[in-house]
Amino acid sequence: MSGHSTYQPKTGFERWLDSRLPIIRLAHDTAVSYPTPRNLNYWWTFGGILTLCLGVQIITGIILAMHYTASADHAFNSVEHIMRDVNYGWLIRYMHANGASMFFIAVYIHMFRGLYYGSYKAPREVLWLLGCIIYLLMMATGFMGYVLPWGQMSFHGTVVITNLFGAFPIVGEAITTWLWGGFAVDNPTLNRFFSLHYLLPFVIAGVVILHIWALHVVGQNNPTGVEPKSKADTVPFTPYATVKDGFAMSVFLILFATFVFYMPNALGHADNYIPANPLVTPAHIVPEWYYLPFYAILRAVPDKLMGVLAMFASIGCFFALPWLDTSKVRSLRYRPTAKLYFWIFVLACLVLGYCGGRLPDDPVIPGLKTFILGDSDPNSFVWLSRIATAYYFAYFAVIIPVLGLVEKTLPVPETIASPALSHPAPAKTEA
Amino acid sequence: MTLKLLSKAVFSKAMGLALTGALLAGGGAMAQAPHPEEPENIQWSFEGPLGKFDQAQLQRGYKVYREVCAACHSMSLLSFRNLGDKGGPFYAPRYPNSNDNPYVKSLAAEYEVDDIDSETGDVIKRPAISADRLPSPFKNEAAARASNGGSLPPDMSVLAKAREGGPDYIHAILTGYRDPPAGLKVDPGKFYNPYFPGDLTSAWSGDPAHIPHGGVIGMIPPLRDGLVTFDDGTKSTLDQQAKDVSAFLMWAAEPKLNERHQMGAAVMIYLLLLSGLLYASYRKVWKNESH
Incomplete structure (x- = not known):
């Protein structure tokens, strides 16, 4: 990994193994001696938290798969069987269902942290792209997982989302038929989604290994955005990062447990406890909360194909980001103007998420009717989504490229350790 | 009914596309019917982190279910043995x-x-x-509809989780029947209920700015004062019956709630201690390092 390996095999067995398969050396270099910047704050603990989330999802998922039946006739009741008759089945299922939400909370914080501190900038472009791929895989996995209980939202959500591919000219219809495995969402769709839902987490795990590999080649970014220059700037991963990550994981688990034990259905939708019925469409079809910003972008565009393209482009922006940012300064800590636009971007994403869960024509300010602009009252969620969508794309396409060229930045410190750190060591500071 | 019955054409690609189209267009210029009334927030024994089911209430609720609801509603996910499970009514x-x-x-x-x-x-x-x-009252869906004026009484096994508002909503529906306001046309065999989701626009001949809340439901008002005799001497009011059967349905939908709350308390105590220890370790490890 980065730098020279400091592993010293201590026992005869370790020496024997080290010359044949240096796996202990790999673990030591990755998780013990790996140098981390000493100024990492708690926003950097989410990488570890995400690994924990992936582990929880895979373990609970494998157990659920032992009791689940992927069949349009039995899926709903097999989930209820897990809830009622399997020992601690309710716990495993609620952990898995809420674990998905926790996974997305953590990944969004992780992504915003990368945005704020410029973690996508050279030389971390590949690291960032691998992260974007993980996020896309997570979206696909989460979506297919929500289909499996075969409730009303599962079914009709699948109808809506798979139909999006039908918007593409010429190939659209063929793609949807191919996705469905027939001419409607039905048993073949459920079976293939189950198969893929089981496969993709292991693909994610594979890309996570690449992501960590890329991380250990270039080293972690840090709140100053200045690369570590000497040993004075770093501390070994163990015990310094492990204990801090461990504490953060434990606090995160408190949040997780609050949902699992006290509000396990708060993030779900009541309609998904109604068995899927193709003949009855729920009044409001809404995706899970973590897709709502993209759903709002989709609905903000009046044309279906353009809406679908806008939705995909909104994720595509993340892939292009390393080459859109023109600033020489990495961390927003030293870019006051960019910081302001960043927080507006965070607000725009939250607004989009809120709009995605509401009916497009409902008024934002209750009871206020103004006039019809285009297809709707300006005081409506569809118009609010349009404003937020416009800002979303402007942030990537205009604000980030232009701001890097024109803004006045604050002076950047020489090294991580040279300016006063927020928590200086008592008495004589160490080298 | 808020849930529109679509024809079999929903299977076809065309309908799927139309559905997506409607979502994308966001419903266009359709008039917005008012939302149903908010159900009253009841203080249930099973609410809160330490809440658990009140066994006497579950027993009364089972009696209401057995004597009234079970005539039309199935509860096909429950076995009789579940009634005697830990946390259950018996x-x-x-x-x-x-x-x-x-x-x-x-x-x-x-x-x-x-x-x-x-x-x-x-x-x-x-x-x-x-x-x-638990045996179902009807042989199949067609038989259930035929006996209920075309409406299908939903299975009640997970009903309390399948409705926004849960037991509060069920209680509100059961106690919420009103005489329809003047100007609202209600078909025979249907009943006005301000808590039931629906769109009364087309049945309303009054002021278009004041469309009544709620919708029409196919269920005849099922409960009334004194309908069920409670073995424990509890006064059998309509409100009491509605509360008890709502609690019973919540138990049926979430039978492991007591166990969940108990385990939650232990997990929380464990995690708080673990976090405290890890924080202390963190402070100790980093004590002599600036960061």
Whole structure:
């Protein structure tokens, strides 16, 4: 990994193994001696938290798969069987269902942290792209997982989302038929989604290994955005990062447990406890909360194909980001103007998420009717989504490229350790 | 009914696309019917981090279900043995295996269920046992609709989780029937209920700015004062019956709630201690390092 390996095999067995398969050396270099910047704050603990989330999802998922039946006739009741008759089945299922939400909370914080501190900038472009791929895989996995209980939202959500591919000219219809495995969402769709839902987490795990590999080649970014220059700037991963990550994981688990034990259905939708019925469409079809910003972008565009393209482009922006940012300064800590636009971007994403869960024509300010602009009252969620969508794309396409060229930045410190750190060591500071 | 019955054409690609189109267009210029009224927030015994089901209430609720609801509503995910499970209405510590619980056995034996004679293969009737599922009142969906003016009484196994508002909503529906306001046309066999989701725009001939809240429901007002006699002497008001059966339905939908809350308390204490220890370790490890 980065730098020279400091592993010293201590026992005869370790020496024997080290010359044949240096796996202990790999673990030591990755998780013990790996140098981390000493100024990492708690926003950097989410990488570890995400690994924990992936582990929880895979373990609970494998157990659920032992009791689940992927069949349009039995899926709903097999989930209820897990809830009622399997020992601690309710716990495993609620952990898995809420674990998905926790996974997305953590990944969004992780992504915003990368945005704020410029973690996508050279030389971390590949690291960032691998992260974007993980996020896309997570979206696909989460979506297919929500289909499996075969409730009303599962079914009709699948109808809506798979139909999006039908918007593409010429190939659209063929793609949807191919996705469905027939001419409607039905048993073949459920079976293939189950198969893929089981496969993709292991693909994610594979890309996570690449992501960590890329991380250990270039080293972690840090709140100053200045690369570590000497040993004075770093501390070994163990015990310094492990204990801090461990504490953060434990606090995160408190949040997780609050949902699992006290509000396990708060993030779900009541309609998904109604068995899927193709003949009855729920009044409001809404995706899970973590897709709502993209759903709002989709609905903000009046044309279906353009809406679908806008939705995909909104994720595509993340892939292009390393080459859109023109600033020489990495961390927003030293870019006051960019910081302001960043927080507006965070607000725009939250607004989009809120709009995605509401009916497009409902008024934002209750009871206020103004006039019809285009297809709707300006005081409506569809118009609010349009404003937020416009800002979303402007942030990537205009604000980030232009701001890097024109803004006045604050002076950047020489090294991580040279300016006063927020928590200086008592008495004589160490080298 | 808020849930529109679509024709079989929903299977076709065209309908799927139309559905997506409607979502994308966001409903266009359709007038917005008012949302149903907010259900009253009831203080349930099972609310809060330490909440648990009130066994006496569950027993009363089962009686309301058995004598009233079960005439039309199935509860196909429940077996009689579940009634004697830990946390359930008829749990008795003497019978850790609920199949042995004599009271549960006697409740089951009140029903006759279909079986196959293993000697002849003929369909026969026999008294139900604890392991049997609660029998459904109708043979199939068509029979259920035929007996209920075209409406389908939903299965109640997970009803309390399948409705926004849960037990509050069920209680509000059961106690919320009103005489329809003047100007609202309600078909015979249907009943106005301000808590039931729906769109009354087309049935309303009054002021278009004041469309009534709620919708029309196919269920005849099922409960009234004194309808069910409670064995524990609780006064059998409409409100009491509605509360008890709502609690019973919440138990049926979430039978492991007591266990979940108990385990939650232990997990929380464990995690708080672990976090404290890890924080102390963190402070100790980083004590002499600037960061």
